[in-house]
Amino acid sequence: MIKKLLSLTILIIATLGLSAQTISGTVTDLNGAAIANQQVHIMNNDSMNPYSSSTYTTGSGAYSFANVPSSSMGFMVYTYDCQQNFQSVYVASNTGTANFTICTSNPTGCSAMFIDNPDTLNPLVINFMDLSTGNPTSWAWFFGDGTASSMQNPTHTYASNGSYSVSLVISSALCTDSISFTIYVGNNIPSCMAAFYYVPDSNITNSIDFFDASVGGPTSWSWDFGDGSTASTQNPSHNYATQGMYTVTLLIAGTNCSDLITQMVYVGTGGNPSGCQSSFSLSVQGLNTTFTDASTGAPTGWTWNFGDG
Template identity: 35%
Template sequence: MRSLLLVFLALLLLCGIASAVNVMVESDTKSGVIPAQITFTGSVSGNETGVTEWSWQFRRVGDPITATPIVASGRTVTPTFNRPGTWRGVLHVVTDGENFQSRPYEVVIYEGDYVPIPGFTASATSGTAPLTVTFTDDSTHKPTSWHWNFGDGASGTGPRVTHTYTEPGTYSITLRIENPAGSFSQTWRDKITVYQRPVAAFSVDETSGEPPFTVSFTDESRGGITTWEWDFGDGEQSSEQNPVHTYERPGVYPVRLKVHNPYDSDTLVRDNLVIVATRPVVDFTADVVRGSPPLTVQFTDISGGNPNQWRWDFGDGKTARTRNPEHTYQYPGTFKVTLTASGGQVSGSLSRSGYITVIALPEADFSVDRTIGSAPLKVRFSDKSSGGAEAWRWDFGDGKISRDRHPEHIYTEPGTYTVTQTVRNEFGFDVVQKTDLITVMQPTVTPVPEPEDPETMTVTANDSSVTNRSPAFDLSLDIPFINPKDLFSEYIRLIREIMDAQRL
């Protein structure tokens, strides 16, 4: 039994020495376009002496065996491929006085018109903010990867992507695509135009008087307004930007302004704005009617008839009895203001609904559906901000940003990431940063049974028929592929293990 094992190990030793030379090939690229020049480099390991000869052969898959191959010599070669298809290269070397060759090494050569040409369609190219656009790739020659730059600092990947523009402006789109023949990038300048949403606003020079009462209206709207529709409340209209209108009859009139830009419209109605009377009437103005808390408003009594008593109701539970009070609104909301005045030649009250609008400063906050996982890790972010945020900006900590309200983001690299959210409206902004919020671990590897390796052999010794000798034993040895310099010491160690096992 012992002699058989020794003979078997000796054979393994000889086979290991004979198969220890390994010829390898690498190239600067695995594909190209006609006429393609690819640089190949050979290397050899496990040899005792230097390589005395390097020779290459490249054959196109599908060609007859009689076809002339491309040949080259030298450790590094750069052949030119003038025909499309899959080419297999084999490197032959002479070392240690013997011939060895590499495994076939394949490269793919494409026709020149296989290089992809970027192109896409957009669901919209202009509109008011926030403008959501879906980009769909229609590039030629079957791209295999896509990278989009939307021009506002955000990016995306894939053949179909959706992006929301929250800021007015003109944006250029860059699309980089790839396929095995190569890659190409193209930029479309000023492709997307985002306009500000129209916001109607106006002021008047006077609000009360005797008929005929002439009022000058001044448009203060924002958002690229192109048309105006005025309704003065007395049956008359105007399409001018800054009209002047005369009220002929007594009455209390609301004024309505509707404004348009090419993509949207907005309407503002100011209740009981103009008062026309033959006798003195109660009236008031305010220096500001819209803002963020705390919003301080200076009210001014402009009543006729010289009143000497006043009572103000500011709509937030607070009142005043001075003629021209100053009041601070502490909380967001829309407030009705009422002035009651008497004395002199006037007595009455005037209420204006929705006269004061207080919009809170935004307060940033958000949540996530997960904070830890293996790469690639998809995380859904949910905006929890308060205060009427109108725009959002996310920094995911890995160099990527988003301007969506509730974005999804994929972390592709292991690490710990800090996430920052910025929210804003017309009156201000707020920032929240959550340090080391996302932890991305290395991808989880599922063990897969390895196929039997021809360079590994299992030796099993089982001799139960022998009597009056040492007990039968089972011994399995995995003999790996070992550098020849270490073979002798390794096999001596294995022989000693076998002999020790037999003594048991």
């Protein structure tokens, strides 16, 4: 994907302790049996202190991420089921359990995908994150400046600003796939940025209407509603089975770019049990961006993080 111009979060939450923690859980099949050697990923939404990692389950279906730095934004723990559907669990800061129940047929295909994020202190440093499906076992990155890496989630420092064609080749015993994006390093304007908002359906209980607000003219949309359901339309509606908080993810792609955004969505009557819901809209004109708070719950304080330091 291309470099994000900015990543913004409105924080309307209490201050939490920032100590290292362990996040763990289990992966089981639809019959409750343990699934061994299942890859599980973790990432946060904190552009100031990004963190990501991956591991595999043991023979008992258990996994663990040790010494995870706490984040006030919490974490998204995710894996992929037998149909390569994205399954995620939101873990708040200073808590540590994420369990999955997934189907287990052995997929024979894989699909390469990645996102990139610039370092908040040095725009020439780019953090790459593999989002490929199909449980690849090897990764070959080509950064477009004559250098390469075989790490799953590498960090690369470019010598100068500019555009670079980055390629990722993944492989396993069952498949091989590749993908290439042009990324923009330094003071360059990105061509797409993921964003969305949502509105509860006034006529259908537990139904949410989602609206794509991405910029840059994306041509494909991949939604994960946080309950095992997905969609590929631009502005889907989704009916949840029960009330509660869900982690909703939107992945967009267009010509030489892709981007990912995750938001917590409350489903149910009576309003968000936390008492407020953060939201905002934005308008982009060149390098100038206007942000408008659209939060509910009558907040009295706002902290904006623009993602550029």
